Each structure stands twice: as structure tokens, then as C-alpha cells.
Amino acid sequence: MIPGDVFEPISYELTRADLVAYAEAAGDPNPIHQDEDVARSVGLPGVIAHGMLTLGLAGRAVSTWTGGAEVVEVGCKFTNPVVVPAGGSVEVHVSGTVKKVEDGLATIALEVTCEGTKVLGMPKAVVRA
Amino acid sequence: MPVDQSLVGREFAPTTPRAVTREHVAAFAAALGAAAGEDVPPTYPIVLAFDAMQTFLAAEQIDLFRIIHGEQRFTYERPIRVGDSLTATLSVASLRQIGGADIIGTTSAIHDADGSLVCTAKATLVHTGGQS
Numbered sequence: 160m161i162p163g164d165v166f167e168p169i170s171y172e173l174t175r176a177d178l179v180a181y182a183e184a185a186g187d188p189n190p191i192h193q194d195e196d197v198a199r200s201v202g203l204p205g206v207i208a209h210g211m212l213t214l215g216l217a218g219r220a221v222s223t224w225t226g227g228a229e230v231v232e233v234g235c236k237f238t239n240p241v242v243v244p245a246g247g248s249v250e251v252h253v254s255g256t257v258k259k260v261e262d263g264l265a266t267i268a269l270e271v272t273c274e275g276t277k278v279l280g281m282p283k284a285v286v287r288a
Numbered sequence: 289m290p291v292d293q294s295l296v297g298r299e300f301a302p303t304t305p306r307a308v309t310r311e312h313v314a315a316f317a318a319a320l321g322a323a324a325g326e327d328v329p330p331t332y333p334i335v336l337a338f339d340a341m342q343t344f345l346a347a348e349q350i351d352l353f354r355i356i357h358g359e360q361r362f363t364y365e366r367p368i369r370v371g372d373s374l375t376a377t378l379s380v381a382s383l384r385q386i387g388g389a390d391i392i393g394t395t396s397a398i399h400d401a402d403g404s405l406v407c408t409a410k411a412t413l414v415h416t417g418g419q420s
Contacts, residue, residue, distance in 0.1 A: 171321060177319075177321075180318070180319045181319040183315075183319070184315045184316045184318070184319035185316065185319065185334060185335055185338065186338055186339070187338055188352070189352050189353060189355070190353050191353055191356070197353050200353075201353060201354060201356070201416045202416060203356075209357075210357040210360065211331055211334045211357065211360065212319075212320070214331055214360065215319075215331040216321070218320075218329055218330040218331050219320050219321065219322050221330070222322070222327070222329075222330075227327050230364065230367075231363070232361070232362065232363050232364065233330045233331065233362050234359070234360055234361025234362060235359070235360065235361075236358065236359045237356075237357050237358060237359065237360070280359075284330070
């Protein structure tokens with residue numbers, strides 16, 4: 160990896176069934192990820208994906224791009240909700256660019272969008288290069 | 289009801305040790321659509337951080353459905369491995385109110401069975417129950 164390297168973008172499809180599966184595996188029963196009425200009651204536009212599911216997909220992309228390089232840091236802000244409609248699906252699109260390689264560590268700046276909107280703020284991963 | 293300002297600096301009890309099993313790692317990876325392998329997904333420690341958050345929410349009588357995740361960051365001291373037994377200890381780093389919501393900054397230190405720090409999970413939690 161050298162600074163300026165651009166990785167091949169990857170898209171992942173999400174359905175309500177994926178949210179149920181993630182909730183179970185991650186142990187996160189928050190009903191805003193399952194129940195339309197509860198989600199709207201706290202001001203959300205509808206049922207949303209767990210932010211950590213979206214960041215998890217970004218982590219999966221990093222692993223695919225780097226051949227499973229050791230991640231020493233990963234994080235983001237959750238700036239826009241990923242609304243997942245009942246009976247439908249949405250696509251989460253992950254792209255990444257190597258920003259810096261220093262002391263054996265590569266910093267990868269990510270961009271994560273859904274329906275053309277950035278959903279994560281300043282997502283990045285630092286991996287052992 | 290706004291969250292009590294005196295929370296800042298408070299540390300909550302460590303979570304019950306959680307064994308990192310091959311089965312759970314595979315289930316977590318599968319829920320991200322990834323093939324099951326030996327590698328632990330980099331966002332896996334959210335499971336520990338979530339345990340710690342639940343301890344905190346229960347202690348402060350905050351409803352989970354009023355919490356929205358604002359920010360999350362993991363910094364690793366070493367990779368998590370199958371066979372680890374981990375606990376998370378949450379402390380409240382910051383607290384401010386914006387537009388009737390509480391913005392709660394938390395830090396969860398994740399330790400292994402030897403007491404060594406494995407990962408630090410920093411989360412910003414947005415509590416939407418602030419308007420009273």
C-alpha cells in the first residue's frame with residue numbers, strides 16, 4: 160500500500176432480515192432497528208440499520224482490500240441514518256483510499272454512502288501495512 | 289429527563305467476563321455477510337462495549353430505545369482472539385445537552401483475563417429523552 164492507492168469500491172445489500180440477524184449476533188435488541196413505530200417515536204424516518212452494522216460492512220471491505228490486515232484502529236461518526244424499508248432493500252457502498260503509510264501503519268480513509276448520501280462521518284481504519 | 293451532570297468522570301462496574309468463542313465470532317462475521325474464518329471482525333468489540341453500555345443504562349434508568357449511536361471508535365493494543373475472556377469497564381468522559389438531547393461521551397476499556405488492556409472503545413451516545 161502506498162499513499163494515493165484507491166481500492167475497488169464494494170456494495171453490500173441490506174434488508175430487514177439482515178438487521179434481525181445482526182441484532183441477534185451483536186446482542187443489540189434496540190427496537191429502532193426492528194419496529195417502525197418505535198423508530199418514528201424517537202424522531203427517526205423509519206427503521207434504521209445499526210450504525211455498527213454499517214461500520215462493520217466498512218470493516219469487511221477493509222479486510223477484503225488488505226487481505227485481512229490487522230486493524231489497529233477503526234471508527235466513524237454516524238451522521239445519517241441508513242433507512243431500511245420493509246419488504247425492500249438498500250445498498251451500502253464502501254470506497255477507500257490510502258492516505259498515509261508511516262511506521263508500518265497504513266491509514267485508509269473510507270467513504271460510505273447509501274442511496275447517494277454519505278452515512279458515516281470521517282470513517283477510517285488504520286491497519287498494519 | 290436530562291441525564292445528571294454529576295455522571296462525568298464516573299466509572300461503572302466491569303461487565304461479566306465474556307468468552308470469545310469460535311461460534312460467536314462466526315455468527316458475528318456471518319451477520320456482516322463475511323465468510324467465517326479465524327479472524328475476528330474489527331468491530332467485534334462492540335459486543336463488549338454494548339454490554340458495558342447496558343450496565344450503564346440500567347444503572348441510570350435510561351431506556352435503550354431512546355439511545356442513538358453518534359460515534360464509535362476502537363483502538364487496539366492487540367487483536368482479539370478466539371479463546372480470550374474479556375470484560376468492559378465504562379466511564380463517562382463528557383456530557384452536554386443540545387436541543388433537548390443529552391450527548392454522552394463514554395470510554396469502555398476492554399481487558400483480558402490477565403488484566404491487560406486489549407482495546408479501548410469510545411462511543412458517543414445521543415439520548416433523545418431530554419425534553420421534560
